[in-house]
Amino acid sequence: MSSPPSAVSATVSTAETRRRAPGSISRRILLLSLAWIAGLTLGGGLLLDRLVTATLIRNFDAQLAETLPIMIAAAELDSAGDAYFNREPAEPRFAEPYSGRYWQVSAKGRSDFRSRSLWDRTLALDLDKACLTLCTSRNESFDDEPLRLVEQDAIIPGSPAVFRFAVAAAAAPLDSEIAAIRRTLWLALGVLALGLVALAALQASYGLQPLRRMSATIADIRAGRIRRAPEADVPPEIAPLVAELNALLDHGAATTEAARMHAGDLAHALKTPLSVLLNEAAANSADLAATVRREATAMRRHVDHHLARARASARRASSQARAPVWPVLERLQRAVSRIYAERGIVIDIAGDRDAVFQGEAQDLEEMAGNLIDNAAKYGGGRVFVTVQARGERLEILVEDDGPGIPSGLDRKLFERGLRLDTSQPGTGLGLAIVRDIAEIYGGSVRLAESADLGGLAATLALPAAVRPAVA
Incomplete structure (x- = not known):
């Protein structure tokens, strides 16, 4: 029996979501740590390996090269023009056959002068390559015994030929020493890498423990076991x-x-x-x-x-909108003036043209519109609107030249349905709506007597949007 298409699509969607879902933070930290540790270990190991190997080879060759000045100083020519030593190097291994230490003096057209340790063998030297300074290389003259070779050209007094002085030593001890140091190096680096990986795992486990506690806290809140997350013993980052x-x-x-x-x-x-x-x-x-x-x-x-x-x-709960105040007041000025055109209402606006309300423009129109409409409806014909932005507070003052309000009734005017002038049409909810919306935004509305026009002065206080700094 086949599954319904909706179930199949839901299963596919769930599988795709799981494939696309990002890994956990612990897994990311571990993977990043593994990649970083592996890169550092491999790169550092190769660098140290080359450095140690080069140092050992250089020291080995330097020890061999100490024999060359002795050989060159003791070299003389026999009657046939071939080289010989008036005093052979004192190293005993040069006299022992196949001892692993050898020397040889060669020149084009001349017989090779060799150490006794070479016995029946000869070092294969490249005489076409000049070695005016010290030349070092790995020599494979003998199939069963790789050598380290140190060479230098010199002229024996009385001979026009250039002689090649060479000292060689078996490379097996050097290779064994390099292999032992290499094993120790990579073993130490491997142990260090494992320790660093364990430390990264410990950091991921212990360092993310506050987040796991937060997850458990949210689960407790959702289940109704607690109402708020405890703020004690919380790391500064959380x-x-x-x-x-x-x-x-x-x-x-x-x-x-x-x-x-x-x-x-x-x-x-x-x-x-x-x-x-x-x-x-x-x-x-x-x-x-x-x-x-x-x-x-x-x-x-x-x-x-x-x-x-x-x-x-x-709107307040789901929005962080910004509304310029001046364009809203100008729209209200035109609209209210048309509504009361037969009465010749004059509405003037003054103050900060750059003031910005931290909220929705519709709510600003609702509040300011009710105040301006009341001033035009119950006033004597003049309405004066003043805008002032003071830091994080915004004030809109709406004044009229009407009769004002009797003493002690300023608070009662905010009651739903209460109207002082029943001769004008209305619902008696305007000021109540203004107060309620202002309180939602953390603002307020106050009623007082206008010092300039003598009528009612309504002050609407609201949050102002912070203006960006001018460079």
Whole structure:
């Protein structure tokens, strides 16, 4: 029985996700450490190997070369023009056949003068190559005995020929010494590399332990065993993460509580109008239509108010937007002026043209628009808007030349549905909406008497976006 296409696609998608998923941090640290340690060990080992080998060979050749000045100083010519020593080198091994230490003096057209240790053998020397200074090489004259060869050209007094003085030694001891040192070197480097890998594994395990504890803490929070991440005994590198996690939890709890309160407020606000409508409908009241209009209008006010708060809360929680203040105020100036064109309303704007609100432009329009609309609606014809940005705070002052507000009623004006002037159309929710949205952004709104126009002065305080430094 074949699997359904949806199951097959889900399985393929899961497999692709697993293939594309990045490895764990521990695995990344271990792989990076392994690559780094392997590279350093291999590169360092090769470098040390070459350095030690070259040093041993150079010292070996230097010991051989000490015999050449003695040979050149003791060299003379016989009656046939061939070379001989008036005093042979004192090294005993030069007199022992096949001892592994040899010397030879050769020249073109002359007989070879050899040490007794060579016996019936002759060193194969390249006389066509000049060796005015010391020449060192590995010589394979004898199949069963590789040699290290040191050569130098010299002229024996009384002879026009150039003689080649050569000293050779069996390379087997040198090769054995190099092999032993090489084994020791690579063994030491291997042990060091294993120790470094173990240290990297320990660092990955112990160093990432706070992250594993954070994972367990998040699991406990999700399961409801704890409400917040403990901030005690937290490494400094993890402390900001813990603080941000707790802040996120607090914000989520506050948002949930606010949503619960809004839902309760809305349900309570709609309960009374609905009860009135049900009672009127059950009693077949004669003025049922008027009652429906009145109560529906009240319910709409409540719904509009809570919708405005819900939209502002959602934008505030999911956005880090920036809104220039001046263009928003200019749009509101044109819109409100057209609405009250028959009254000749004059709206003036002054202050900081570069002020920027740290929030959404729609919310700024909602708040400033309500204040400016109220000033134009209830004022005497003049509205003055002033913008001031002071560090991280932004203030928008809206003044009018109206009658103002009676003493002691400034706080009551923020209550939903309360209106001082019932002759003008409205819902009585404008200032309440302004206050609620401002509080969502951490701001506030204050009402006072205008010192310049004599009417109402509403001050809207909001967070200002930090301006970039000018180079």
